[in-house]
Amino acid sequence: MAVASVEGLEGLTIGRLADDLGLSKSGLLGHFGSKQGLQLAVVEAAAEVFRREVVAPASGNAPGLPRLRAQCEAWISYLERAAFPGGCLLTAAAVEFDDRDGPVREAVLAQQDAWLAELRSQGERAARSGDLPAGADPEQLAFDLLGVMLALNQRLRLHRDPEAPRRARRAVDRLLGAREPA
Amino acid sequence: MAVASVEGLEGLTIGRLADDLGLSKSGLLGHFGSKQGLQLAVVEAAAEVFRREVVAPASGNAPGLPRLRAQCEAWISYLERAAFPGGCLLTAAAVEFDDRDGPVREAVLAQQDAWLAELRSQGERAARSGDLPAGADPEQLAFDLLGVMLALNQRLRLHRDPEAPRRARRAVDRLLGAREPA
DNA sequence: ATAGCGTCCGAACGATCGGTCGCTAAACTC
């Protein structure tokens, strides 16, 4: 995951990875069968990390707006802390494979779809409870939140802008309604 | 540019490109010197396309909000029309090189910075004219607009969601203030 | 006529790519 987050899933090489692990190429390939098998395993492992770092920590909050808010904060924090040396692996993989067919693309897409569906679901719940600004559309909300996180990721990784998390939090607050004053 | 937009700047290979062009590898390398030279040329050419397709068409509008609105519409349309078979090359390159040092990263970064500065500048002008919703921060606005376009790009390329442009336009309208009723 | 330049070629370089093969040695099963 560390190598793939920097070099990309295609730049992750059997020979290099085997060296890093102190294995022979054939020894490494014994575990994954092929490069594609390795890529799929990496995507699955990265999704597991995402669930552990973002989904799980927020799952303690009440469904609807509170959980949605916690999920966004965990998401921002996850990007800010940079779980992998090259930033969010799934984001990079999504861009790298978005034009290529095959199981890797499917896997990345499935992960993204599941997460966006979860956001939408919490949004719907919040809307039904009247916790969202009037006229809020959960599907649009998921789109907007995705944009915030992609912008945050780019400003962090490419621009190395330390202000980015603040901007992301502001954007989320605007989308979900300003935080209640403490 | 076509190959690089799908396979990435690293996946763009001397041998393959030479074949596509009906050239020998050495004949091709004569023009660019090295693979890095080729990558830089591709980034520069993609930036030129972006200026022609997005910056130029909007430059006829009055500075401030009208031009900003036109720039956003041109941006959305550019992503929607998919100038390259693999979507926006600069977006892909930004993710691919965001963790790598070197001239290619610098070139991509410079292009992004210039464009975001232009957005911020038009935003400032619009704010001074009072054309923006109260309390609007041009820097924040540039961040938010970047997010909208990155989300649009991802929903188009990865999810292949035909609704994405509509969502992007809605998001832009919200950020810039709803369009005046016709 | 000549010199120079830009374009392109084929051949070759060492390195690395993903992947296969047959083997060994340890671990587990019955």
Next chain:
DNA sequence: GAGTTTAGCGACCGATCGTTCGGACGCTAT
């Protein structure tokens, strides 16, 4: 304790990687 599975090894495969080299061709300017 025999048999089977598992993990890993080294050697090797054809293909491709980026790059270098010497040279050929056509054009232009001197």
